[in-house]
Amino acid sequence: METLELEMKKTAENKVENISGSEAVLKALIEESVTTVFGYPGGAIMPIYDALFDYDGHLNHILVRHEQGAIHAAQGYARTSGDVGVVFATSGPGATNLVTGLADAQIDSTPVVAITGQVFAHLLGTDAFQETDVINITTPVTKWNYQVTDATEIPAVLAKAFYIAKSGRPGPVLIDITKNAQLQKFDYKGYEKCTHIRSYRPKPIIRKTFVEEAAKLINEAKKPFVIFGQGVILGRAEQEFKAFIEKGGLPAAWTVLGLSALETDHPLNVGMLGMHGNYGPNVLTNECDVLIAVGMRFDDRVTGRLDKYAKQAKVIHLDIDPAEIDKNVKTTVPVWGDCKETLPMLTALIEEKQHTDWLKRFNQYTKEEVELVINKEMHPDAAEMTMAEVIDSLNELTRGEAVIVTDVGQHQMIACRYAKFVRSKSNVTSGGLGTMGFALPAAIGAKYGAPDRTVVAIIGDGGFQMTLQELGTIMQFGAEVKMLILNNNFLGMVRQWQELFHSRRYSFVDIQSPDFVTIAKGYGITGRSVNARKELKAALKEMLDHKGSYLLEVMVGKENNVFPMVPQGCSVSEIRLK
Amino acid sequence: MKQEYTITVYTENQVGLLNRIAIIFTRRKINIDSLNTSPSEVESVHRFTIVINETEEVVRKLCRQIEKQVEVLKAYYNTNEEIVWQELALYKVPTEIIAEEVKVERLLREHGAKAVVIRKDYTVFEVAGHREETDNLIKVLEPYGLIEFVRSARVAIIKDSAGFHLKLKEFEAADPGEDAAENEFLNRQEEVFTM
Structure with a gap:
């Protein structure tokens, strides 16, 4: 040394x-x-x-x-x-x-x-x-x-x-x-950091005229709606973003990767977009008059059927990547540039406003969703536990401070829908590629990236079996990862699609799991499995309080579905609540 | 409406860049009709000329994806009206036939063909021109025992271009002008951003 x-x-x-x-x-x-x-x-x-x-x-x-x-x-x-x-x-x-x-x-x-x-x-x-x-x-x-x-x-x-x-x-x-x-x-001869490559323009120059046009559209809007993605987090523009929506009184909804850029309980945070997103943001996308997209790329899971997506709206798109402008959704005003710079410019030009009635519309839809979907998920009649109630109990204990890493599938959508966040960079998930097996190794890395924070990896029984060898990494190097396996004994998301779109022909989704707790034990990791509601909170607390990594398996309902859902090929306003 | 577009890409000269550009087309299952790489008017800068048959919207998106590549300086697209272009074709025919048939000689002259090699057994002609022109001569020569035919990729000059010298200076500056910093097509707002 x-x-x-x-x-x-x-x-x-x-x-x-x-x-x-x-x-x-x-x-x-x-x-x-x-x-x-x-x-x-x-x-x-x-x-x-x-x-x-x-x-x-x-x-x-x-x-x-x-x-x-x-x-x-x-x-x-x-x-x-x-x-x-x-x-x-x-x-x-x-x-x-x-x-x-x-x-x-x-x-x-x-x-x-x-x-x-x-x-x-x-x-x-x-x-x-x-x-x-x-x-x-x-x-x-x-x-x-x-x-x-x-x-x-x-x-x-x-x-x-x-x-x-x-x-x-x-x-x-x-x-x-x-x-x-x-x-x-x-x-x-020493190391010199690179700051310029002549053929590479990481940041497009901001054009003031477009910022002004965008501000004008926002000021004239009766029903403005902001949708935000990971660009806000990658641009470290969380504060700038909040200042923007607060000044304009603009309701804002997040994509899966934008989650945690704005605290979940912010009064202007109206929920999640997309296939398993919230009712209001999806339906009202097709009712807003100005749609303001910030650092997001109009993924098909967000837009649903494109030719019926926000056709009535003028679209403002803030993005650092010029190739994203007009790629999927035609833009009225492109505000290309780093949103850390463009957002404050916009904020300066927009009028201080409150769109109370418009915001109420979102709240009405929320109320409906709570009654028809969320309440049943949180307080089910059945003896079987739901994934949502596990996440809800977890929220109580972490108070939104934890980093939540998810794998891919039903548990991912449920975690994204229900996990609460108070800090940015707290939601780590495989969004675009949808890589099963992502969560366990990503959680290990997440812990090294944020050593002072609690890292909870929420994983399905299928995805966990794809990369469970990384338990060995945890064993050897001691990354304190809290593994929460939501086990429904099925490849749940595929099963849900088979149920809804393939006449319940459950083709190879019935997946057998090993005894996860014993496997963890083999790696020297403490664990526990619960299948009764009354044990859930204590088990979650035990997991979080435990010094070191911990594996908690929660047995959940075998055939629960994630709703709402925008079926593939449908418009966002055709979202189904059941 | 689909039509022929010529995409001109100014790039650094790096191994692997051809593949990076080609997969932008193949990933979308778009056939490249012709592709040529050559030096450009600027030393060290390469120039790709790519011809595809597509709608303008698709071509515009493709150009943005191409420009996104780290080693690409700029991508332009043009319709055939906006460029001057040539393709070079070579034809190998038996010398004995063309030497004896007066008709062939006249045909070759009509098509502006030039003999590149004359041997006892065969002669190679070259014709530079548009696709139709070089295609026509194939048909003409076929009855006279055309042995071999090959055509090069298109090379094209953009009529309304001042070359790349000045642009490159902007690119080399750490703090570039607007034009260098952004996609060319985004300058034409009226044309591009229609609802």
């Missing part, structure tokens, strides 16, 4: 130093203030791992159990910390195992830098052992990727990688480094 510090000092004194490509990689990470790396070693990345041996104490390397776990952990880390998540993997299978996570990070705009080892440059294209064409495989699922075959490129390429991953609309970057480049010694 001391020798390393000494060496670092030496570097500062005499500028040029002869180091290996591997060391240059690690120096780059230190320069980029990376503290945690998730990874798995292998043949083609061994020189980097060899160099890492000397960086113990400077870089915290978490050895996962599968590379998919590494990248989901890096995503979780990025989502709670707001920093870039970093992954190491070897060539061939190590790299291909990252693909799902890269695709997930790409569609959910998560800043990740993945570094993969590659066979020696002279073996490229020879079908060498563990050689795979990682650059071509990952091109569609990365914001940028690059293969390094010469160590001298490493400092500049990594500087570029971090700059690209986190600037503008963030995304995953993969750097593939051949083994010879990792081993190659070269004269290292």
Whole structure:
């Protein structure tokens, strides 16, 4: 350790130093203030791992159990910390195992830098052992990727990688480094952060005329409606966003990824959009006169049938990515730019208003939804527990302070609908790609990204079995993750669709689970399973109070459905309450 | 309405960029009719010329996706009226036939064909022109024993373009002008943002 510090000092004194490509990689990470790396070693990345041996104490390397776990952990880390998540993997299978996570990070705009080892440059294209064409495989699922075959490129390429991953609309970057480049010694002249690439414009310039036009539309609106996505969180513009809607008295609804940007109980927060979103926001999308989209991309799960989506409304779209403007929904006024800058400009121009009657409309729909859906979910007549009542009990205990990580399926929709949040960067879920198996490794990463916060991973019985090997990571490195398995003994969301749209032909959704508590025990993790309502609160409290990670399995109703629901191919106003 | 559009993309010269651009089309199952890469008027800047048959809306979206790529400087799209373009075609025919048939000689002259190679056994002609022109000559030569035919991708010059020299300067500046910072098409608000 001391020798390393000494060496670092030496570097500062005499500028040029002869180091290996591997060391240059690690120096780059230190320069980029990376503290945690998730990874798995292998043949083609061994020189980097060899160099890492000397960086113990400077870089915290978490050895996962599968590379998919590494990248989901890096995503979780990025989502709670707001920093870039970093992954190491070897060539061939190590790299291909990252693909799902890269695709997930790409569609959910998560800043990740993945570094993969590659066979020696002279073996490229020879079908060498563990050689795979990682650059071509990952091109569609990365914001940028690059293969390094010469160590001298490493400092500049990594500087570029971090700059690209986190600037503008963030995304995953993969750097593939051949083994010879990792081993190659070269004269290292220090690290320079990248701040400009001539062919890359992370932030479009804001045009004042469009901001003014947008403000005019908002000021003239009788029924303005704001819909917000993760752009608010990625742009760190939560305060600016709140100031905007508060001044204009604008009702605001969130997409799944925008969740937690605005506290759940804010009087202007009217709920969730989309397929399993709330009644009001969906129906009233087709009634508002001005629709103001902030940092969201009109995903099909949000819009439902496009040709019947908000056709009556003038649309203002705030986005940092010009390619999103007009991609799915035609915009009346595009306000492209960083919403951290555009929102205050808009706020300054809009009139202070309250749309009391319009807001009441949302509340009426909420009332109806509470009566017809939510009450039954929260206080069911049946002996079987519902997922919603578990989340509700969890809210009472966490008071919205916890980071909630969810997997994919019914439990995800229920958690997004009912979990309460008081802080931003608190909802970590696989939104765009819908990756089952995301939650457990993402929760591990989320904990490293927000070490002072309680992290609860809510997972279904299906998804948990996809990546449960990461219990080993928890065992070895002690990430304090509270795992809450909502077990309905079914692949619930698929079953729900089979029930509603495939005449109850339950084709391969009846999934058997192992004894999760025993499995956890095998990894030295305390756990408990409950199937009676009266035990629920005490069990949740035990989970949260327990020092260390904990697995709580809650048996819930086998054939419960998530409602409301906008069936696929239907308009948002055709939302079903049952 | 679908029609032929020529997309001109100015890029950095990097391995893998061709694939990054190509998959923007293949992912949407759009067939590329012709694709050419070449140097541009600016040293170190490459120029892709891509021809597709699509509606303007689709082409506009494709251009935005192309511009989103880190190494792409700019993407333009134009209709055939807005460009000057050429394709080069080569025809290999048996020398004995064309040497004897006067009619063939006249046909070749009519089509502006130029002999590139003349050998005892065969002759290679080249014709530069639009698709119809080069296609026509295939039909004409077929009865005379056309041995081989090949046509290049389209190369095109945008009539209303001042070249890329000045633009590049803007791109190189850390604090660019509006034009460099944004998608060209978004400048034409009236045309683009119609409800």
